[in-house]
Amino acid sequence: MTAQETAPVSAGRGEPLVVLSGVQKHFGQLHALKDIELTVKRGEVVVVIGPSGSGKSTLCRTINRLETIDEGSITLDGKDLPQEGKALAALRAEVGMVFQSFNLFAHKTILENVTLGPIKVRGVAKAEAEKKARELLDRVGVGHQAEKYPAQLSGGQQQRVAIARALAMEPKVMLFDEPTSALDPEMIKEVLDVMVSLAEQGMTMVVVTHEMGFARTAAHRVVFMADGAIVEENTPEEFFTNPGSDRAKDFLGKIL
């Protein structure tokens, strides 16, 4: 079944926030994104799964223009993603991203990591940025680590700081690209718990993950990619119990 043949799943949670339409992306000869049609509604949690190399990271990276696209359009809250310049920086600030590697600034404290963006990009006063940062660090369970440096924290703690740092910019949507893949097993849950609570608070999220437990509990919709295309999208219940495509069946057979 192709994405076009799949009936759209009505999550019923508000208007379209991120809309990709006819998106094509090549890396030289490689057709990395093939005619991607994807709408993420406000408050919706979309989990993207698929084999390695299927284009999941590229999809995330196009949504905040870390990658350009060859054709098609991407809109955020009704506005076209600008190609460059100040307009791009402003729009990018509305898209929070959390990567597999935590990407914290090693020579800055946890608190500084979280306040840097709001102060530099949003022009927030230092005292206000710190107050907000401490609230966010409390929320993700690392408030008592604010004065430390990233290397003094565990991987799970660093990733929760990375989430707090993204949230400090008050993004309209959060993208997570395999946020727990680099973590030791005992730290995965503490990061997933933060993500589940974000989802429950109504954050719009696009999450690339192999954590099927998260997909089952938190996703409104699962998007399955293979070879640069969206092969199938469905509710988690339908997708896991009754995958429509052979590619998805094959993939689920390997990971479940």
Ligand code: ADP
């Ligand atoms: P996934 O995240 O699903 O594993 P990616 O989006 O990282 O897949 O990659 C999709 C395909 O695009 C892969 O074949 C990968 O090698 C290729 N690719 C990704 N980024 C680049 C790049 N910057 N230059 C060339 N090829 C790339």
Ligand code: MG
């Ligand atoms: Mg990837």
